[in-house]
Amino acid sequence: MLRHASKLIACCLALSACVTINVYFPAAAAEKAADKIIDGIVGGAAPAEPTKREDDDKQQGAARADSGPQRVLLAAAASVLDFIVPPALAQGQANLNVDTPQIRALTQSMEARFAQMKKYFDSGAIGLARDGLVQVRDQNLVPLPERNVVRKLIAEDNADRSNLYKEMAAGNGHPEWEADIRTTFAERWAARAASSGWYYQDASGAWTKK
Amino acid sequence: MRAILFAAALLGLGAAGFVRAVDDAHLSVEHIAGDGWTAHDIAIDWDLPDRASATIGKLRLNAIAQELHDVRIVCPRLELSVRAIACERARVAADLPGLGAQTFTARLVYGRGDGSLNWRVEADRQRASVEALVAAAKQLRLPVPAVDVTGSVILSGAAAGAAGKVHSATFDVEVAEITLSNAAGSIATDKLNARVQGTVRKSRGDWQFDIDVSSAQGQVYVQPIFLDFGAHAMRASAAGKLRAARELTLERFSFDHSQVAQGNGRAGFDFANEQPLRSLTLQLAGIEFPGAYESYLQPLLLDTNFKSMQTAGKLAGAATIEDGAPRSLDLTLEDLSLDDGARNFAIESLTGAVHWRSDAAAGDDVASALSWRGGAIFGLAMGATELHFTSEGRQFRLLQPARIPLLDGALALESFRVRNAGLPSVAFMVDATLEPIDVKRVCQAFGWPEFGGRVGGTLSKLRMRDGVVTLGSTLRAQVFDGDLSLSDLQLQQPFGKWPRLYSNVAFDNLDLELMTGAFSFGRITGKLSGRIDGLRLFNWTPVAFDARLYTPPDDRSRHRISQRAVQNVGSIGGGGAGVTAALSSGFLRFFDDFNYERLGISCRLENDVCAMDGIAPAPNGGYYLVKGKGLPRIDVIGSSHRVDWPRLLERVIAATKGQGPVVQ
Numbered sequence: 074m075l076r077h078a079s080k081l082i083a084c085c086l087a088l089s090a091c092v093t094i095n096v097y098f099p100a101a102a103a104e105k106a107a108d109k110i111i112d113g114i115v116g117g118a119a120p121a122e123p124t125k126r127e128d129d130d131k132q133q134g135a136a137r138a139d140s141g142p143q144r145v146l147l148a149a150a151a152s153v154l155d156f157i158v159p160p161a162l163a164q165g166q167a168n169l170n171v172d173t174p175q176i177r178a179l180t181q182s183m184e185a186r187f188a189q190m191k192k193y194f195d196s197g198a199i200g201l202a203r204d205g206l207v208q209v210r211d212q213n214l215v216p217l218p219e220r221n222v223v224r225k226l227i228a229e230d231n232a233d234r235s236n237l238y239k240e241m242a243a244g245n246g247h248p249e250w251e252a253d254i255r256t257t258f259a260e261r262w263a264a265r266a267a268s269s270g271w272y273y274q275d276a277s278g279a280w281t282k283k
Numbered sequence: 284m285r286a287i288l289f290a291a292a293l294l295g296l297g298a299a300g301f302v303r304a305v306d307d308a309h310l311s312v313e314h315i316a317g318d319g320w321t322a323h324d325i326a327i328d329w330d331l332p333d334r335a336s337a338t339i340g341k342l343r344l345n346a347i348a349q350e351l352h353d354v355r356i357v358c359p360r361l362e363l364s365v366r367a368i369a370c371e372r373a374r375v376a377a378d379l380p381g382l383g384a385q386t387f388t389a390r391l392v393y394g395r396g397d398g399s400l401n402w403r404v405e406a407d408r409q410r411a412s413v414e415a416l417v418a419a420a421k422q423l424r425l426p427v428p429a430v431d432v433t434g435s436v437i438l439s440g441a442a443a444g445a446a447g448k449v450h451s452a453t454f455d456v457e458v459a460e461i462t463l464s465n466a467a468g469s470i471a472t473d474k475l476n477a478r479v480q481g482t483v484r485k486s487r488g489d490w491q492f493d494i495d496v497s498s499a500q501g502q503v504y505v506q507p508i509f510l511d512f513g514a515h516a517m518r519a520s521a522a523g524k525l526r527a528a529r530e531l532t533l534e535r536f537s538f539d540h541s542q543v544a545q546g547n548g549r550a551g552f553d554f555a556n557e558q559p560l561r562s563l564t565l566q567l568a569g570i571e572f573p574g575a576y577e578s579y580l581q582p583l584l585l586d587t588n589f590k591s592m593q594t595a596g597k598l599a600g601a602a603t604i605e606d607g608a609p610r611s612l613d614l615t616l617e618d619l620s621l622d623d624g625a626r627n628f629a630i631e632s633l634t635g636a637v638h639w640r641s642d643a644a645a646g647d648d649v650a651s652a653l654s655w656r657g658g659a660i661f662g663l664a665m666g667a668t669e670l671h672f673t674s675e676g677r678q679f680r681l682l683q684p685a686r687i688p689l690l691d692g693a694l695a696l697e698s699f700r701v702r703n704a705g706l707p708s709v710a711f712m713v714d715a716t717l718e719p720i721d722v723k724r725v726c727q728a729f730g731w732p733e734f735g736g737r738v739g740g741t742l743s744k745l746r747m748r749d750g751v752v753t754l755g756s757t758l759r760a761q762v763f764d765g766d767l768s769l770s771d772l773q774l775q776q777p778f779g780k781w782p783r784l785y786s787n788v789a790f791d792n793l794d795l796e797l798m799t800g801a802f803s804f805g806r807i808t809g810k811l812s813g814r815i816d817g818l819r820l821f822n823w824t825p826v827a828f829d830a831r832l833y834t835p836p837d838d839r840s841r842h843r844i845s846q847r848a849v850q851n852v853g854s855i856g857g858g859g860a861g862v863t864a865a866l867s868s869g870f871l872r873f874f875d876d877f878n879y880e881r882l883g884i885s886c887r888l889e890n891d892v893c894a895m896d897g898i899a900p901a902p903n904g905g906y907y908l909v910k911g912k913g914l915p916r917i918d919v920i921g922s923s924h925r926v927d928w929p930r931l932l933e934r935v936i937a938a939t940k941g942q943g944p945v946v947q
Contacts, residue, residue, distance in 0.1 A: 172891070173890050173891065174824060174826050174891060175822075179781070209468075212471075213471070216473075217471055220468070220509060224507065224585050229590075229780070232779070232781075233780070
């Protein structure tokens with residue numbers, strides 16, 4: 074009887090492990106998606122530096138799991154389940170879909186606004202924050218009558234950005250990915266800022282410019 | 284240190300003892316000290332009887348950080364008495380820290396008994412650069428904010444004091460081309476010209492002041508307020524006192540921002556308090572829009588959905604704050620118009636009086652009344668209305684039923700209450716009836732394909748939490764002779780740029796003949812029932828749903844479908860070309876319409892893909908959209924299980940525009 078129970082527990086563990094693996098955030102796919110969206114918004118500017126984490130997709134099964142013996146166990150569970158339920162796992166590794174009406178509407182809105190914001194990025198008055206939003210960096214670079222215009226543009230753009238992260242997570246069936254998507258965008262915007270001579274916040278929150 | 288009246292004694296001796304014996308005298312004094320000051324290396328030349336000049340090698344005033352060197356004082360007429368040595372119009376030349384060499388006229392009184400040094404200086408259109416004044420202010424250990432500033436100042440006035448301390452001053456300052464900014468850029472001016480006149484006086488530790496400021500040129504930004512005095516001149520005055528550098532009382536203040544706002548009142552501040560504005564009585568008059576919106580309201584509304592409104596009209600009012608908390612607000616609105624430009628929210632000619640109290644005192648009449656001539660909400664045209672209500676604390680209550688005309692119908696409000704306004708726990712309690720509205724006009728407003736019918740129903744259990752509006756009751760519409768119900772309505776960010784709507788829709792026994800007629804889809808007779816579960820609109824466009832439409836099983840009405848309708852249904856199912864070919868060749872082309880047993884379609888929309896199915900599976904993996912009956916019998920069989928939604932919409936719209944289906 075006890076042996077049966079322990080088998081059941083093991084099965085449950087394996088199943089819960091399966092769930093965990095299944096919802097791994099596809100980091101590399103998200104980076105590609107973010108770059109594509111940023112390209113669209115910035116409008117055919119020079120592409121950002123190539124992503125260095127191309128092998129991420131292959132690694133992510135293990136990479137994001139806990140280290141130590143548990144990691145081996147999870148990997149083993151994953152491979153067993155791979156055998157039993159390959160379609161489900163395949164779905165877990167799917168690319169991020171960025172072509173939903175919501176995302177299109179949001180990126181079009183951001184693209185239209187970017188034309189007005191570009192000069193402030195160029196001057197260094199505003200920069201790309203590490204939370205995936207836009208922030209005022211040095212208001213003194215903006216003529217007085219334009220200061221509230223800039224604040225308004227930032228408020229609107231940040232509303233679009235937050236909606237975009239939310240819709241990308243929800244549109245791919247994983248609302249819990251919102252924070253990861255936001256982080257990915259923050260990183261890719263920073264890379265874009267670096268190649269465009271704009272300011273961005275480094276990991277400590279300090280403004281940097283390449 | 285107690286004053287040693289060495290020099291004074293010598294001078295006194297001189298006055299008494301050497302009468303007419305000599306014409307002049309020279310004195311050297313090593314050191315004199317008085318209350319708050321010390322002087323070293325003093326040389327005095329005295330032209331008898333009363334002309335004197337003195338050079339002070341080093342003068343240290345306790346109030347000034349840096350000591351002054353080579354201060355020259357020339358006195359045309361020295362007044363000597365038992366108690367004091369005074370000079371009415373002394374010329375003082377000194378190299379003042381930050382300001383450089385300065386010459387001014389002063390009245391100096393040296394107390395022979397106590398060593399006090401009282402002075403009064405006058406300036407007549409004395410020019411200085413602001414940079415120098417800032418440096419001087421730092422020397423005077425005045426709290427100078429950390430700002431970069433350029434500009435010039437012309438100063439006229441007089442100041443009186445003792446040693447290094449000012450007791451009173453009268454000034455008339457013209458500042459020109461002042462451009463300043465702090466490090467954060469939250470406070471800045473650009474080429475500001477202003478005139479500041481006033482008096483300050485110290486009495487028993489308090490500073491009394493009466494100041495008048497006016498400007499008609501230059502710009503000021505004090506985040507988030509931007510004012511362009513060139514466009515709207517500003518004049519402001521205030522009188523009051525500052526106690527212990529933390530309690531500021533404005534016994535009266537007034538401002539006149541030309542064509543924007545005028546106001547006056549009293550205020551009390553305590554800068555040691557977290558909320559420094561402790562009391563306020565404010566009368567506002569002549570607040571004019573759009574000036575007041577652009578200058579004062581818009582910057583405060585940047586994080587809300589009311590940040591880009593077109594405004595017009597006038598406002599007057601009064602507000603009071605007691606013990607740091609708002610007590611009352613009274614506003615009189617005159618033809619105020621607001622328009623967000625997107626027809627999400629617009630109101631025309633808002634007129635009336637609003638009275639808000641933090642709590643209703645006995646006998647206080649706090650009834651408010653507002654009326655408007657028209658407007659729009661969510662794109663729906665709104666008619667003239669009058670609202671009577673009370674607002675007290677965080678509560679709002681409608682005093683009598685109101686009817687808000689909406690398109691050709693109306694929203695009849697029986698009761699409306701708001702509790703905890705402005706808090707996350709805000710609750711609406713609405714009891715209202717939606718008097719039937721023409722569905723066609725709703726469709727127009729939302730840019731949907733138009734169809735006839737009327738929508739109405741009761742609105743109750745309307746709640747709002749965290750920006751999400753939910754409706755607990757079901758909205759019912761009568762369309763195409765059938766019934767349609769909208770339940771579980773949820774609206775997110777209703778006034779935002781990206782409104783999201785969720786609902787479950789059910790319909791019963793719609794008359795297909797009316798429906799296909801309305802859409803010029805090709806005639807179909809019979810009934811249609813079904814549901815749309817999980818309908819999600821993003822920015823009023825459907826992005827997801829699970830729809831099933833079908834002929835109700837108990838339908839006894841006549842079931843006929845025309846040639847064109849068959850083609851259109853076929854094209855939706857992906858078999859357009861085949862259907863058209865089948866219909867236009869052979870004997871079928873001689874029939875205008877056909878009998879059918881039942882029809883139906885299901886579509887689950889997600890990510891722009893419609894997973895489509897019919898009423899029953901058909902051979903070869905297809906599905907029946909229309910199952911024929913009798914002779915000539917026609918079945919419409921769909922083949923695509925995944926249909927591109929935007930293309931499907933295009934096809935349906937093309938079909939309903941009166942043309943045949945697009946055949947490729």
